[in-house]
Amino acid sequence: MKPLVTATVWAVASAVAFSISSAAAKFLGQKLPIAELSFFRAVFGVLLLAGAWRFVVGARKTRDPWGHIIRCGLGVVALYGFMHALATLPLALASLLFVTRVLLLPVAARLMLGERSGPAVWSAVTIGFAGALVSLWPALTIPELRLGIAAALVASVSSAGSQVAVRRLTATNPAGLIVLIYTAVSVAATLPFALTGWVVPLPSDWPILAALGGFAVLAQFAAAKAFSKAPVGFLAPLDVLAVPVGALLGLVLFGEPPTAHDWIGGGLVVIAAFFVNRPSERRLEVGRNIPHRM
Numbered sequence: 472m473k474p475l476v477t478a479t480v481w482a483v484a485s486a487v488a489f490s491i492s493s494a495a496a497k498f499l500g501q502k503l504p505i506a507e508l509s510f511f512r513a514v515f516g517v518l519l520l521a522g523a524w525r526f527v528v529g530a531r532k533t534r535d536p537w538g539h540i541i542r543c544g545l546g547v548v549a550l551y552g553f554m555h556a557l558a559t560l561p562l563a564l565a566s567l568l569f570v571t572r573v574l575l576l577p578v579a580a581r582l583m584l585g586e587r588s589g590p591a592v593w594s595a596v597t598i599g600f601a602g603a604l605v606s607l608w609p610a611l612t613i614p615e616l617r618l619g620i621a622a623a624l625v626a627s628v629s630s631a632g633s634q635v636a637v638r639r640l641t642a643t644n645p646a647g648l649i650v651l652i653y654t655a656v657s658v659a660a661t662l663p664f665a666l667t668g669w670v671v672p673l674p675s676d677w678p679i680l681a682a683l684g685g686f687a688v689l690a691q692f693a694a695a696k697a698f699s700k701a702p703v704g705f706l707a708p709l710d711v712l713a714v715p716v717g718a719l720l721g722l723v724l725f726g727e728p729p730t731a732h733d734w735i736g737g738g739l740v741v742i743a744a745f746f747v748n749r750p751s752e753r754r755l756e757v758g759r760n761i762p763h764r765m
Contacts, residue, residue, distance in 0.1 A: 478700035479709065485693035486712035492686035493557050493566060493713075494720045495679050500558025503670050508683070509554045510665035513657035515684025516691070534643035541583075542636035542649070543656040545629040550657060552626030559619030560610065561727040566717030567606050567737055568623035573710050573744045574599040575631035583635050595746035602739025606732050711741045 496508055556565040574596045580586040610616045640649050672680060697709075714737050721727035729737075 474700045478697045481693045481697035481700065482709040483712060485690045485697060486709065487716055488686040488690035488693060490562075490566065490713050490716040490720055492683050492690060493553075493717060494562060494724055495683035495686070496554055496557040497562050497565075497725065499676060499679055499683065500554070502676065503672060504665070504668045505551065505555045505558055506661060506664035506667070507669060508558070509550050510658070510661035511680050511684055512554065512687050513550065513654070513661045515688050516654040516657060535640055538636055538640045538643075539649075539652055542633050542640060543653050543660075545633040545636060546653055547657055547660045549626045549629035549633060550661070552622040552629060556619050556623035556626060560616060560623060562721035562725060563714065563718035563727060563729055563733055563737075564606060564610060565619070565623050566713050567733070567740060568603060568620065569627050569630070570711050570714055570744070571599065571603050571624075571740060572627040572631040572634070574740070574747055575628060576634065577747060579631040579635040580638075583632065584639065592747055595743045599740045599743025599747065602736040602743065604736070605739065606736030609730065609732055711744045714741065 492512070496512065499508060553565070553569055556568065560568075577586075577588040577592050577596060581588065607620055610620060637649060718729045718733065718737075722729070
C-alpha cells in the first residue's frame with residue numbers, strides 16, 4: 472500500500488477514534504465533573520508510557536524547557552476547554568469549533584515563530600471562521616450554551632498554539648520525549664482538580680470511561696502512524712473528518728440532527744481547512760511520529 476494511502480487510513484482511524492472518545496465524554500458530562508473527565512482522559516495516556524523508565528533516562532536530554540512549558544500549558548488548557556465544550560454543546564458543534572484549530576495554525580505560527588503566510592492563506596482563514604460563525608450563530612442565542620462556546624474556542628486556540636510549540640520542540644528534543652513529558656504533565660495537572668470534586672463513577676460508567684480514555688489513546692497512536700507516513704500539510708486537513716463523524720454520532724446517540732447552519736458553516740470550515748494547508752505544507756511541518764490531538 473502506498474504511503475499516502477496508508478497515512479490516510481490511519482488519519483481516518485484517528486478521526487473516528489477521537490470522535491468516539493468525544494461522544495463518551497459528552498455522555499458522561501452530565502454525570503461526572505469536567506475536571507474528573509479531563510483526568511480520566513489524560514490518565515489513559517499513561518498507556519503511551521510503556522517503558523516509562525525511558526522518561527527518567529530521557530529527561531536528561533530535555534532541551535528548551537520554556538518550549539515544554541508552553542506546549543504542556545496550552546495542551547492542558549485545550550483539554551479542559553474541550554471537555555467542558557463536549558459536556559455542554561451539541562457534539563457536532565463542539566467538534567466543529569475545536570477543528571477550527573487547523574485554521575489557527577498560520578496565526579499561531581506567525582505569533583510564536585514569526586512565520587509569514589500569503590494572502591490566499593489569510594483569505595481562507597477568514598472564510599473558515601465566517602463558516603464557524605454561521606454554525607454557532609443559533610447557539611449564541613441560547614444563554615446556557617455561551618460558556619460552552621467560549622470553552623470550545625479557548626480549546627481551539629490553545630490546541631493550535633500547542634501544535635506550533637511541538638514544532639519548535641522537535642528542533643531540539645526527541646519526538647518520544649515530547650509526548651512523554653506532555654502525558655506526565657497532563658496527569659499531574661488534572662489530578663488535583665479532579666480530587667476536589669471527585670464523584671465515584673457507577674459500575675455502568677466504567678466501560679464508557681474506558682472508551683473515553685482508550686479511544687483517545689488510539690486516536691493519538693493512529694495520528695502518530697499517519698504522521699510517520701505523510702507530511703502535516705497533507706494530513707492536517709483530515710482533522711476535519713471529526714466534524715461529520717461527530718455529527719453522525721450526535722444524531723445517533725444524542726438525537727442532535729445537524730441544522731442548515733451546521734451544514735453551511737461546516738462546509739465552509741472544511742473547504743477553508745484544505746486551502747489553509749495546501750500552500751503551506753513545508754511551513755506547517757511540525758515533526759513526525761507525534762500525536763497532535765491536544
